[in-house]
Amino acid sequence: MYVKMILPALTEATSPLFRPIKYSLFPPLGLATLAGYLDDDVEVVIHDEHVEPLRLDDTPDLVVIQAYVTSARRSYEIADHYRALGSYVVIGGLHPTSLPHEAALHADTIFTGPGEDTWPLFLQDLRAGHPRPRYDSSVRTLEGLPPIRRDLIKRHLYLVPNSIVVSRGCPHSCDFCYKEAFFEGGRSFYTQTVDEALAEIDRLPGRHLYFLDDHLFGNVRFARQLFDAMTGMGRLWQAAGTVQSVLRPGLLESAVAAGLRSLFVGFESISSANLRGHRKHQNLGRDYAAAIRRLHDLGVMVNASFVFGMDDDDESVFERTVEWAVDHGVETATFHILTPYPSTGLYQRMESQRRLLHRDWDRYDTRHAVFQPAQMSPERLEEGYWWSYREFYRWKNIARAAMAKPDRTGQLRHLAYATGWKKFERAWDTLIRAKQVAHALPVLEGVLSGLGRVQAPSTAHEVPNPDRTTPAPISPTQRARYQRQPRTVPPHG
Ligand code: B12
Ligand code: SF4
Numbered sequence: 001m002y003v004k005m006i007l008p009a010l011t012e013a014t015s016p017l018f019r020p021i022k023y024s025l026f027p028p029l030g031l032a033t034l035a036g037y038l039d040d041d042v043e044v045v046i047h048d049e050h051v052e053p054l055r056l057d058d059t060p061d062l063v064v065i066q067a068y069v070t071s072a073r074r075s076y077e078i079a080d081h082y083r084a085l086g087s088y089v090v091i092g093g094l095h096p097t098s099l100p101h102e103a104a105l106h107a108d109t110i111f112t113g114p115g116e117d118t119w120p121l122f123l124q125d126l127r128a129g130h131p132r133p134r135y136d137s138s139v140r141t142l143e144g145l146p147p148i149r150r151d152l153i154k155r156h157l158y159l160v161p162n163s164i165v166v167s168r169g170c171p172h173s174c175d176f177c178y179k180e181a182f183f184e185g186g187r188s189f190y191t192q193t194v195d196e197a198l199a200e201i202d203r204l205p206g207r208h209l210y211f212l213d214d215h216l217f218g219n220v221r222f223a224r225q226l227f228d229a230m231t232g233m234g235r236l237w238q239a240a241g242t243v244q245s246v247l248r249p250g251l252l253e254s255a256v257a258a259g260l261r262s263l264f265v266g267f268e269s270i271s272s273a274n275l276r277g278h279r280k281h282q283n284l285g286r287d288y289a290a291a292i293r294r295l296h297d298l299g300v301m302v303n304a305s306f307v308f309g310m311d312d313d314d315e316s317v318f319e320r321t322v323e324w325a326v327d328h329g330v331e332t333a334t335f336h337i338l339t340p341y342p343s344t345g346l347y348q349r350m351e352s353q354r355r356l357l358h359r360d361w362d363r364y365d366t367r368h369a370v371f372q373p374a375q376m377s378p379e380r381l382e383e384g385y386w387w388s389y390r391e392f393y394r395w396k397n398i399a400r401a402a403m404a405k406p407d408r409t410g411q412l413r414h415l416a417y418a419t420g421w422k423k424f425e426r427a428w429d430t431l432i433r434a435k436q437v438a439h440a441l442p443v444l445e446g447v448l449s450g451l452g453r454v455q456a457p458s459t460a461h462e463v464p465n466p467d468r469t470t471p472a473p474i475s476p477t478q479r480a481r482y483q484r485q486p487r488t489v490p491p492h493g
């Protein structure tokens with residue numbers, strides 16, 4: 001059997017003129033996870049359209065497509081093509097979970113939710129000759145999974161080939177997030193065992209890791225055990241977390257000791273009314289400035305995420321947010337236009353208020369205003385969004401934010417990191433086209449580690465750590481096993 005697994009790209013990622021680096025960052029981990037369930041005698045390829053053109057002149061027995069909202073149109077196009085050629089086509093992922101009836105028009109079988117329970121069931125049914133048209137996930141566990149088929153990933157096409165997830169979902173329920181809709185019908189936050197997570201980390205060559213977990217710190221006990229066991233492994237890593245988890249006494253220190261050097265933090269809005277309106281309760285009343293200070297004091301760079309267009313946002317929101325981020329020495333910022341993904345609480349509210357402007361999924365990419373904002377026009381929202389990026393990454397603002405760091409090393413690291421992402425986009429484009437992007441990984445590692453030094457927390461933010469009294473249940477032998485020096489391999493791995 002010949003199985004072709006495809007991650008279709010949104011149009012921008014395949015542009016002949018310019019390819020943003022963000023589409024060459026991470027390999028298709030979801031598909032590589034599913035490939036782990038295939039028998040050894042199956043011929044399988046994973047094709048990521050973000051990094052290489054897709055050939056459509058073959059006739060696989062089984063075509064497996066992962067669809068996000070922004071790639072839904074392209075996914076259906078590819079699915080229709082292969083069905084016409086006689087291949088058996090299946091579609092799963094976030095968008096088919098949100099809109100199963102839409103996806104079902106283009107596939108022989110559709111899947112909703114995570115695939116770890118339904119995918120092996122389908123493979124069994126397919127072999128027996130009676131696959132069902134639809135499988136809905138309900139059993140949620142990450143225990144005892146087959147190893148991810150990382151051998152199918154073309155590592156040299158990615159800047160960050162070592163992406164990893166050790167949990168799924170998140171304990172919170174923000175109304176704009178994909179999470180509630182995707183995990184409906186079962187648990188919506190669960191982790192691997194610490195041992196299995198460590199084994200997966202151990203399989204990854206080199207030093208750098210990027211945890212793609214929605215909220216790596218969401219299960220405090222798991223996170224602490226993981227970080228404690230990782231301490232001494234010599235890894236350098238990046239991840240995402242909440243303001244609340246950053247402020248939690250002790251946990252961040254453990255993460256830093258284990259190699260955390262940059263954190264994506266969902267601040268989302270500097271307005272409490274907005275946070276309340278979108279059920280972002282975990283951010284309410286939190287001292288954002290203290291969170292940033294704590295991260296910086298520990299040598300962790302901040303990628304601050306902000307969303308524009310919530311109901312309490314008027315036209316002044318762009319300037320206020322950018323000023324705030326620059327003043328607080330934020331290294332990189334990711335701005336988004338509020339986007340109601342189908343089936344989320346936000347989507348239902350917008351639909352019932354008749355505020356959705358269209359259902360052209362290509363434009364549900366957080367760069368277009370697809371709904372009527374409460375206090376400005378959609379055009380003004382888009383202008384403000386682009387203005388914010390331009391303004392935040394102006395040389396003078398990068399320099400101003402860097403100067404918020406107390407020491408020269410911190411300032412230099414800030415400058416190198418912020419300019420590296422946003423001031424050398426043409427250079428990234430050239431590297432991507434030459435299929436040389438992986439050669440930039442040592443530079444990223446250098447910026448994360450070489451320039452950065454871990455500092456002790458300043459007394460002003462030193463916090464007691466009550467959790468430290470709990471012994472970590474990782475045995476000394478287990479710990480020693482994982483604390484060996486990582487292999488060093490060339491970027492092509
Ligand atoms: C890494 C990532 C990216 C990477 C790379 C994506 C990749 N290579 O897979 C990059 C940087 C390119 C990216 C870009 C964007 N992203 Co993104 N990204 C993520 C992130 C953080 C992790 C994805 C991941 O690897 N998860 C881990 C793997 C193991 O899970 P998985 O991929 O979901 O696969 C599982 C299931 O979905 C399911 N499954 C998937 N496909 C199939 C198929 C079958 C047949 C079956 C049975 C099961 C199945 O089974 C898998 C195993 O459980 C997610 C957040 C998240 N937690 O999902 C956001 C997320 C997917 N991104 C999102 C968005 C909005 C974007 C952008 C539009 C952002 C932007 N403004 O540019 C772009 C465009 C995406 C596109 N190409 O169309 C949204 C998607 C919303 C939606 N409803 O589609 C998410 C959910 C973030 C969020 N919280 O809003 N993204
Ligand atoms: S904290 Fe982040 S991942 Fe969790 S529900 Fe909110 S937006 Fe989604």
